[in-house]
Amino acid sequence: MTLFLEHEWRLRALARALVLNPHDADELFQETSVTMLKKFDSLPQDVEFSKWACRIMLFKLKEFNRSRFRDKLQFSDSAVELLATESTLLPRNLGDRGWALERCLKHLTQTNLSVLLYRYRDGFDIPSIADITGRTTQAIYRSLSRTRHQLHECIDRTLSAAER
Structure with a gap:
């Protein structure tokens, strides 16, 4: 739980970067958070939490886009990957x-x-x-x-x- 709280703002920032509508970004963050809490016990010791969390958010974003935005403008998978990579470089503070x-x-x-x-x-x-x-x-x-x-x-x- 401590790791999650330390990275919460970084994950919220990533959600807002990936999804333009603030309400959708909050929903994406919530869905990602629930999944992370369910899967936290399976987090390998050698994997950095922020990268693991970003990866989960990317999967959730793909689900989110498929279910809600079939005919609207979306980021390409490569753009989403780039944003996720860059988000791990956000300042720790x-x-x-x-x-x-x-x-x-x-x-x-x-x-x-x-x-x-x-x-x-x-x-x-x-x-x-x-x-x-x-x-x-x-x-x-x-x-x-x-x-x-x-x-x-x-x-x-x-x-x-x-x-x-």
Whole structure:
């Protein structure tokens, strides 16, 4: 269980890289997690956990694509393999930073969080966010800049406090 928790953020990041829709990425992560927990006892001693976990996610992704996205655009198998390989190179502290980010997001105002989600989760461009929120594009740019700065500082503070 400790290994799983150490690699959770890396696996979530991989799921989000492989599946564009955040809800589908969460579902892929959940299905992968369940399979890993069921098969954990069969993990060979000489196999690195992150590579084993990525391999399981690739199999789950193939199942996921076959069952849900028969006629939609998909990554080729070689692209999926490349993403999985690259994900094992993610920084080890991604899990810590992800944990800190999750905590820091809870401190944002609803307005700032909404703008951030429109931009990064939903992929809206700045003019669209301005239209949705009834604000100017310049106000959205400033809001995102301030929010990113606040999050960066909060993450650094949270990680520093956790090290003590």
